[in-house]
Amino acid sequence: MNAMKRISAILTSSWTIVVLAGVLMIASNYCETGTVQMWSFVIINILLAQSINLLTGVTGQISLGHAGFFAIGAYVSATFIMSLGLPFPFAVACGTGISAVVGWLLAIPSGRVREFYLAMMSLAFGLIIYELAREWRSVTGGVMGMRGIPSSTLGSLRIADLAIGTVAYFQILLLVLLATLYMLRNFVKSHFGRAFYAVHVNEIAAGTLGISQEKTKRFSYATSAGLAGLAGGFYAHLVGYLTPESFTLMRSVEILVMSIVGGLGSLTGQVLGATLFTYLPQKLQAFADYQFMVYGLVLTFSFILLPKGLAGLLRLHTRYSKLDLLPNSTVSADAALTGHSNTSLSSPPERLSIPLLQIQNVVMEFAGLRALNGVSLNLYPGKITALVGPNGSGKSTLVNVISGIYRPTTGSIQFNGIDIAGWSSHHIATLGVVRTFQDPRNVPSFTVRENILMGAHRLYHHGALAAALNTPRARAEEALFLSRVAALMQEAGLTIHADTLISELPYGIQRLAEVARALASDPELLMLDEPAAGLSEAESTVLTRLIRLARDHGVTVMLIEHHMDFLTDLVDEAVVFDAGEEIYRGSMTGMRTNPAVMEAYLGIGENQHA
Amino acid sequence: MEFFAQMVTSGLSVGAVYALIGLGLNLTFWTTRVLNFGQGSVLMAGAMITATMVAHGQNVYASMFASMTITGVILLLTERVGVKPLIKASGSMGWVVSTLGIGVFLQGFASIAFGTQAIAFPDVLFSSGDTVELLGAYISKQYIAVFAISTVTVCLMELFLRKSTWGYAVRAVAHDSTLAALMGIPVRNVIIFSYLASGVLAGAAGILIAQIAGTVDPGFGLHLLVLAFVGAVVGGMGSAFGSLLGGLSLGLLEKLVGGYVSPAWAEASAFILLVAVLAVRPQGLFGKREVVKV
Numbered sequence: 029m030n031a032m033k034r035i036s037a038i039l040t041s042s043w044t045i046v047v048l049a050g051v052l053m054i055a056s057n058y059c060e061t062g063t064v065q066m067w068s069f070v071i072i073n074i075l076l077a078q079s080i081n082l083l084t085g086v087t088g089q090i091s092l093g094h095a096g097f098f099a100i101g102a103y104v105s106a107t108f109i110m111s112l113g114l115p116f117p118f119a120v121a122c123g124t125g126i127s128a129v130v131g132w133l134l135a136i137p138s139g140r141v142r143e144f145y146l147a148m149m150s151l152a153f154g155l156i157i158y159e160l161a162r163e164w165r166s167v168t169g170g171v172m173g174m175r176g177i178p179s180s181t182l183g184s185l186r187i188a189d190l191a192i193g194t195v196a197y198f199q200i201l202l203l204v205l206l207a208t209l210y211m212l213r214n215f216v217k218s219h220f221g222r223a224f225y226a227v228h229v230n231e232i233a234a235g236t237l238g239i240s241q242e243k244t245k246r247f248s249y250a251t252s253a254g255l256a257g258l259a260g261g262f263y264a265h266l267v268g269y270l271t272p273e274s275f276t277l278m279r280s281v282e283i284l285v286m287s288i289v290g291g292l293g294s295l296t297g298q299v300l301g302a303t304l305f306t307y308l309p310q311k312l313q314a315f316a317d318y319q320f321m322v323y324g325l326v327l328t329f330s331f332i333l334l335p336k337g338l339a340g341l342l343r344l345h346t347r348y349s350k351l352d353l354l355p356n357s358t359v360s361a362d363a364a365l366t367g368h369s370n371t372s373l374s375s376p377p378e379r380l381s382i383p384l385l386q387i388q389n390v391v392m393e394f395a396g397l398r399a400l401n402g403v404s405l406n407l408y409p410g411k412i413t414a415l416v417g418p419n420g421s422g423k424s425t426l427v428n429v430i431s432g433i434y435r436p437t438t439g440s441i442q443f444n445g446i447d448i449a450g451w452s453s454h455h456i457a458t459l460g461v462v463r464t465f466q467d468p469r470n471v472p473s474f475t476v477r478e479n480i481l482m483g484a485h486r487l488y489h490h491g492a493l494a495a496a497l498n499t500p501r502a503r504a505e506e507a508l509f510l511s512r513v514a515a516l517m518q519e520a521g522l523t524i525h526a527d528t529l530i531s532e533l534p535y536g537i538q539r540l541a542e543v544a545r546a547l548a549s550d551p552e553l554l555m556l557d558e559p560a561a562g563l564s565e566a567e568s569t570v571l572t573r574l575i576r577l578a579r580d581h582g583v584t585v586m587l588i589e590h591h592m593d594f595l596t597d598l599v600d601e602a603v604v605f606d607a608g609e610e611i612y613r614g615s616m617t618g619m620r621t622n623p624a625v626m627e628a629y630l631g632i633g634e635n636q637h638a
Numbered sequence: 639m640e641f642f643a644q645m646v647t648s649g650l651s652v653g654a655v656y657a658l659i660g661l662g663l664n665l666t667f668w669t670t671r672v673l674n675f676g677q678g679s680v681l682m683a684g685a686m687i688t689a690t691m692v693a694h695g696q697n698v699y700a701s702m703f704a705s706m707t708i709t710g711v712i713l714l715l716t717e718r719v720g721v722k723p724l725i726k727a728s729g730s731m732g733w734v735v736s737t738l739g740i741g742v743f744l745q746g747f748a749s750i751a752f753g754t755q756a757i758a759f760p761d762v763l764f765s766s767g768d769t770v771e772l773l774g775a776y777i778s779k780q781y782i783a784v785f786a787i788s789t790v791t792v793c794l795m796e797l798f799l800r801k802s803t804w805g806y807a808v809r810a811v812a813h814d815s816t817l818a819a820l821m822g823i824p825v826r827n828v829i830i831f832s833y834l835a836s837g838v839l840a841g842a843a844g845i846l847i848a849q850i851a852g853t854v855d856p857g858f859g860l861h862l863l864v865l866a867f868v869g870a871v872v873g874g875m876g877s878a879f880g881s882l883l884g885g886l887s888l889g890l891l892e893k894l895v896g897g898y899v900s901p902a903w904a905e906a907s908a909f910i911l912l913v914a915v916l917a918v919r920p921q922g923l924f925g926k927r928e929v930v931k932v
Contacts, residue, residue: 084731088729088731090730090731090734090735092675092734092738134913136913136917137913137916137917137920140916140917140920141916141920142730143729143730143731143734144673144730144734145871145916145920147675147730147734148673148675148864148867149912149913149916151675151860151864152864152867152868152908152909152912153909155860155861155864155905156905156906156909159902159905159906160902160906162902163900163901163902164902228729277857277860278742281738281742284735288735317750318746318750319746320742320743320745320746320749321743321746321747321750322746323739323742323743323746324739324740324741324742324743324744324745324746324747325739325743326739327735327736327738327739327742328719328720328736328739328740328743329719329736329739330735330739331724331731331732331735331736332723332724332736
């Protein structure tokens with residue numbers, strides 16, 4: 029076990045990679061051309077496997093047509109160099125770019141349909157590109173193929189006036205690979221990586237944190253397609269000859285096999301998988317003969333027998349935060365809730381008397397069932413409002429309507445004077461309307477820290493490129509949120525669990541982590557759906573502390589709860605619902621003696637009739 | 639005009655087979671929310687086995703019966719190996735990859751067993767030269783027969799699903815399998831039945847389409863799978879009636895574009911249609927609600 033850990037630590041260390049690359053860089057000068065050529069093929073396959081991994085391993089979208097993007101990169105780059113006379117690096121860049129654009133276009137329906145529709149679409153896409161390569165003879169040369177592409181093998185490739193031979197080409201590829209791996213690693217560990225992952229594991233929760241499902245999936249498709257296009261461009265100028273037969277479904281299957289066997293989600297795993305499946309057909313004739321049957325069997329059984337691939341065997345884990353950036357100095361939890369200095373308790377009273385959220389006559393119908401029957405409600409800054417009522421009275425529905433999970437049938441919801449009724453949930457979340465769920469919705473394979481960090485998603489400003497390059501700004505931002513999250517974990521008593529996978533922790537801890545996640549988003553309006561359910565006495569105390577912390581920083585809190593003792597000392601106002609309508613509004617003490625409330629809860633009226 | 643009539647008949651004919659394939663896809667989709675990504679190879683297997691058996695002197699009907707039995711068994715195995723162990727896991731990635739894997743395996747196996755070249759498909763329904771004159775155009779009898787058989791099969795299947803006890807069971811499982819199980823419906827058997835039926839339908843569809851195409855090769859089913867899927871999505875996934883209309887319209891589109899523009903554009907237009915439908919109206923043209931009323 030310990031040896032295993034050491035092996036995986038060595039495998040994933042940046043030093044190992046740099047040393048290995050250095051050795052290969054020097055060795056390539058002394059090895060046979062055939063060997064170096066083979067290494068170049070390995071690198072191209074690693075790029076392809078990384079491309080699938082980003083899309084499938086991280087974002088959970090399966091592509092069965094990646095050979096199509098590979099083909100686009102190859103043909104575009106070859107054509108641009110031959111017909112337009114573009115220099116080699118620009119031609120490859122164009123191939124990458126066009127492939128990325130096609131990937132983005134292909135993913136347009138991604139926000140609306142389930143994954144397997146996209147999978148089938150990608151299958152169709154691969155077929156179409158293959159057909160196009162066969163039929164568009166004037167450009168691709170049809171089935172006869174495209175010959176005479178400047179290539180390192182033929183010695184016809186030049187950058188400026190420098191001829192690029194096999195060795196130099198390999199060295200360029202190696203540098204490109206290193207740069208790609210570096211950027212991918214940073215990217216996956218950034219808020220983009222977390223969003224990519226969260227959007228398929230926990231689509232609804234991701235939406236309520238301000239992560240757009242549609243945009244994220246499209247972005248992932250585009251990046252992945254671009255990466256495959258990059259591999260295609262380098263492939264074209266490696267072999268110097270393109271034929272449609274290099275871009276069949278079987279090529280897509282091969283890429284998928286490399287990635288799955290290597291281990292979906294693991295960058296190192298992809299390197300292993302691609303290397304293995306580049307050499308196997310070369311070294312083992314029997315394998316080459318039965319290649320597709322073997323691929324078929326691998327795909328059929330891999331998810332049952334070896335779900336995490338080689339990376340799983342070696343216990344390589346991908347982590348989704350740049351934890352090394354966590355500053356040593358600690359901050360207080362107050363730092364996490366900063367966005368409300370204008371509405372905090374010290375603000376002038378008139379600010380506090382303007383409702384943050386105004387709900388007017390909201391009706392929510394589900395195929396004739398009226399879950400909310402004209403609800404009106406105002407929520408004020410820095411106030412805690414409890415929604416109380418029997419099961420099925422519409423409390424959770426109201427939270428779902430406000431957070432944009434349901435679109436109300438009629439009525440208006442004004443947040444800070446903007447009507448948000450009918451907005452998508454990620455759009456609403458970006459305004460600072462954040463919620464938790466009745467059943468905690470975290471990303472099970474994230475640690476507690478990563479889950480809470482995901483809450484801060486809406487607050488990040490740096491872009492994808494900055495994240496990938498790990499620019500000082502990106503580092504500073506990640507460090508800032510890491511320290512805020514550390515402070516929140518301290519406040520929530522989660523510090524000892526910080527780097528444990530959340531799925532391995534007890535229910536109460538998962539709930540508290542979800543509340544901490546909501547706080548990490550620095551909300552304006554915090555909605556908690558039965559946060560105390562299933563919590564121990566001690567955990568309830570922590571929860572109360574967290575809610576008060578939010579309130580003291582001017583956050584408007586709305587909570588649904590059945591646990592009256594928990595509410596009594598906490599809330600400013602209670603609103604009681606029954607059958608989709610408000611039946612009481614006022615103090616907690618008044619609620620306990622209100623006849624309508626008692627009837628709804630205890631059924632006194634019915635008893636009298638009986 | 640004659641050309642147009644021929645394009646329309648061939649379009650309706652292949653379109654009806656797409657509907658048949660689409661119905662097979664829908665059957666497993668109803669009961670398990672699984673779409674068999676290896677169905678293309680099942681189509682191929684149906685046609686390939688029939689062609690090989692007939693070439694070895696077997697009776698045509700016995701060959702077809704044997705092929706459809708084998709394709710039925712293939713789907714049963716698919717369910718057992720590729721679907722049942724993976725369906726509990728969240729998300730669709732597991733079964734998409736495993737069913738595709740079974741398809742790839744079958745295709746690889748067929749390449750080794752039968753060679754990668756296309757082999758001639760025997761005349762099981764009329765001969766390719768038989769025509770009838772219809773509105774002044776000579777229409778192949780094979781097209782008419784394929785159209786008639788496919789359409790009648792889809793309609794019978796629809797009738798069966800609507801009127802028989804098994805049909806009710808399938809629809810109950812489609813609606814809510816947990817609830818169906820609580821009501822005493824043998825959910826497991828219904829699932830097995832749906833896979834068996836899907837396999838038999840795929841075998842029949844493979845034979846029918848190979849009859850029109852004249853040849854069959856190991857990679858033959860893939861395009862059909864994709865086109866049938868497009869038809870099913872256009873018509874509205876989950877609806878048999880929709881898949882019939884979707885399949886027919888797609889067949890027409892394919893043949894008309896293929897005949898008047900170019901064959902390469904035929905598939906491209908189907909693909910563009912798929913992307914457009916998914917982007918604009920993912921529930922299909924004949925959305926679920928309307929189909930229920932029909």
